[in-house]
Amino acid sequence: MKNQAYRMAMLYDFYGDLLTARQKEFYDLYYNDDLSLAEIAENYEITRQGVRDIIVRAEKTLEDIEEKTGLIQRFHQTRATVSTLRELTSQIEAINRDRLKDGELEKLCTQLSEAMEDLERE
Numbered sequence: 001m002k003n004q005a006y007r008m009a010m011l012y013d014f015y016g017d018l019l020t021a022r023q024k025e026f027y028d029l030y031y032n033d034d035l036s037l038a039e040i041a042e043n044y045e046i047t048r049q050g051v052r053d054i055i056v057r058a059e060k061t062l063e064d065i066e067e068k069t070g071l072i073q074r075f076h077q078t079r080a081t082v083s084t085l086r087e088l089t090s091q092i093e094a095i096n097r098d099r100l101k102d103g104e105l106e107k108l109c110t111q112l113s114e115a116m117e118d119l120e121r122e
Contacts, residue, residue, distance in 0.1 A: 005031065010072050011062035018065060023058035030055050082116050089113055 008031050016024055029035045030051075037055075041048040066072050089112050096105045 008059065008062075011059075011066060014071055014075075015062050015065045019058050019061060023054055023061070026051055026054045027058045078119065082119055085112070085116055089116075 012027060012031065016027070019027065026040055029040050030037070035043075037048045037051045040051045044051070089109050092105070093109050096102055096109070
């Protein structure tokens with residue numbers, strides 16, 4: 001269940017602005033504010049099934065957009081690659097510090113680390 005909630009949060013974070021105002025509102029209440037379908041229905045004076053239909057349509061919309069764009073998948077791949085690059089950079093820095101003491105290599109590692117930080121900010 002946690003994976004589903006995480007996936008829904010990621011979908012909303014990436015593509016939530018593409019939903020209608022009502023879809024965004026109900027989706028946010030259901031997933032982020034943890035209100036039940038019945039609570040949302042009561043607050044908006046509509047049926048529980050009406051709320052469910054809106055949320056299901058929103059989920060489908062978000063899933064379809066991710067299927068077409070793959071942005072979340074690329075985001076996770078980029079994070080994994082950056083993590084690997086950070087580890088390799090740390091190993092190079094350690095070897096340089098312990099054995100080589102090459103100022104140019106240290107400078108290149110610093111530039112690489114800064115480039116990875118830029119990637120993470122995007």
